[in-house]
Amino acid sequence: MGDRRHPELGSADIDVDRYGVALRYEPDPDRFSGTVTITGILAAATDRIAFDCDGPAVTSVQLDGTSAAFEHEGDELLIPLDGPRAAGEPFEVEIAFNSDIAGGDEFVDAGVFPGFRHLGVWAVNEPDGVSTWMPVNDHPTDKAAWTFDVTVPEGLTAVANGVFLGSAPAADGVTWTWGQSEPMASYLVTTLIGPYEIRDGGTSSTGVDLVHVVLDDRTDTLDPYLAVTDEQLAFFAERFGPYPFDRYGLALADSVPGLAMETQGLSLFSALDFDGSLGYVQHLLLAHELAHQWFGNAVSPAQWDDIWLNEGFATYAEWMWLDHVGLQSLDAAAEDALTALDAGGGPVRRPDELFSDVSYRGGAAALEALRRTVGDEAFMAGVRAWVQERVDSVGTTDEFVASMERISGVDLDAWEAAWLDAALLPDRLPPERIAG
Numbered sequence: 001m002g003d004r005r006h007p008e009l010g011s012a013d014i015d016v017d018r019y020g021v022a023l024r025y026e027p028d029p030d031r032f033s034g035t036v037t038i039t040g041i042l043a044a045a046t047d048r049i050a051f052d053c054d055g056p057a058v059t060s061v062q063l064d065g066t067s068a069a070f071e072h073e074g075d076e077l078l079i080p081l082d083g084p085r086a087a088g089e090p091f092e093v094e095i096a097f098n099s100d101i102a103g104g105d106e107f108v109d110a111g112v113f114p115g116f117r118h119l120g121v122w123a124v125n126e127p128d129g130v131s132t133w134m135p136v137n138d139h140p141t142d143k144a145a146w147t148f149d150v151t152v153p154e155g156l157t158a159v160a161n162g163v164f165l166g167s168a169p170a171a172d173g174v175t176w177t178w179g180q181s182e183p184m185a186s187y188l189v190t191t192l193i194g195p196y197e198i199r200d201g202g203t204s205s206t207g208v209d210l211v212h213v214v215l216d217d218r219t220d221t222l223d224p225y226l227a228v229t230d231e232q233l234a235f236f237a238e239r240f241g242p243y244p245f246d247r248y249g250l251a252l253a254d255s256v257p258g259l260a261m262e263t264q265g266l267s268l269f270s271a272l273d274f275d276g277s278l279g280y281v282q283h284l285l286l287a288h289e290l291a292h293q294w295f296g297n298a299v300s301p302a303q304w305d306d307i308w309l310n311e312g313f314a315t316y317a318e319w320m321w322l323d324h325v326g327l328q329s330l331d332a333a334a335e336d337a338l339t340a341l342d343a344g345g346g347p348v349r350r351p352d353e354l355f356s357d358v359s360y361r362g363g364a365a366a367l368e369a370l371r372r373t374v375g376d377e378a379f380m381a382g383v384r385a386w387v388q389e390r391v392d393s394v395g396t397t398d399e400f401v402a403s404m405e406r407i408s409g410v411d412l413d414a415w416e417a418a419w420l421d422a423a424l425l426p427d428r429l430p431p432e433r434i435a436g
């Protein structure tokens with residue numbers, strides 16, 4: 001896809017419409033076998049299609065319904081077409097594969113992992129983890145609809161993104177079916193298998209369908225988070241525009257503590273961090289992952305360098321919420337961030353590391369500086385317009401700056417130079433803009 005940070009990811013020659021994922025999970029040793037059926041159109045004239053496939057062992061490929069040759073070289077799966085095809089032509093590929101599920105107690109790299117304490121699996125795929133266990137066009141610029149049929153041994157539950165469409169007995173187990181019809185970037189795929197209960201949470205006060213996932217021996221730990229989630233859905237919708245998907249939920253997963261992920265429509269938290277207590281950490285994580293549904297999921301980064309548009313906004317939303325509930329003032333959070341960021345970490349627009357403080361607190365401080373530069377009203381109007389214009393799509397940092405300039409009428413060259421491009425962030429925030 002031409003991503004500077006991840007040149008290996010994605011192919012610009014295809015535009016995937018839909019992934020039909022059929023997985024079978026076998027414990028001991030943990031592994032998946034399955035097929036993924038990928039339908040789409042060619043975005044450019046080509047005589048072969050490529051998918052990211054950095055781990056799965058591919059056993060067979062069907063192209064438009066007939067068995068086809070393939071080459072699996074390193075992290076690329078190449079499928080030659082029967083000759084050159086023009087841009088706009090449709091394709092359907094079915095890939096059969098087997099994948100090992102990496103062991104270990106530490107979260108080392110994105111991908112799929114065995115349950116922390118129970119039989120099963122969980123996944124955190126951002127930015128390039130999906131292709132370690134399933135062939136995929138692994139770049140956020142190619143969003144698609146997804147269906148998941150996940151077969152697991154009797155007694156386990158399988159959860160994925162979207163609507164729960166039911167479970168049915170299968171050979172040696174039960175197949176759980178989920179469907180995600182809104183466009184979704186591949187890094188937002190969730191796959192949870194384990195002793196989970198799927199909990200209908202009714203409808204939020206803002207009209208969002210709620211479905212939560214919780215370990216079946218810890219169902220009592222969910223309750224403290226329901227009221228705050230309802231309030232946050234209203235708080236953020238008022239500020240960012242309507243919640244961008246049909247449903248939301250919390251998954252309190254059997255995953256490593258300290259890690260959370262904004263998996264689309266069903267944010268993932270560790271059951272060990274969400275033990276029933278509701279303090280600063282839980283408020284912060286709940287706000288952060290929910291805000292990502294607007295910033296990251298509805299509007300995704302056009303390239304991984306734009307990660308601050310995800311993490312900066314999610315952190316800024318944390319600050320707004322902590323300020324709202326009186327746990328920490330937004331001013332204090334922003335001042336602390338600048339002190340902590342003395343040591344650098346690269347410019348916000350091109351951080352040394354994707355998930356470092358510069359993307360999170362640096363990006364959030366840049367947004368607070370922007371709010372002070374254009375004024376509160378223009379800032380919130382600009383943020384709402386940004387989401388509304390790019391929902392189900394992607395955006396770049398340049399586009400964000402241009403959009404903010406258009407809506408506020410303020411020249412943002414100086415802000416951009418100081419807060420996005422400089423290797424070190426300014427050591428203080430600008431004063432509030434005086435209205436008028």
Ligand code: TRP
Nearest residue numbers: 110124126127260261262289355
């Ligand atoms: N996007 C996640 C969050 O901030 C964090 C995350 C995803 C992450 N993948 C990661 C952090 C890999 C470190 C490494 O909510």
Ligand code: ZN
Nearest residue numbers: 288292311314
């Ligand atoms: Zn985040």
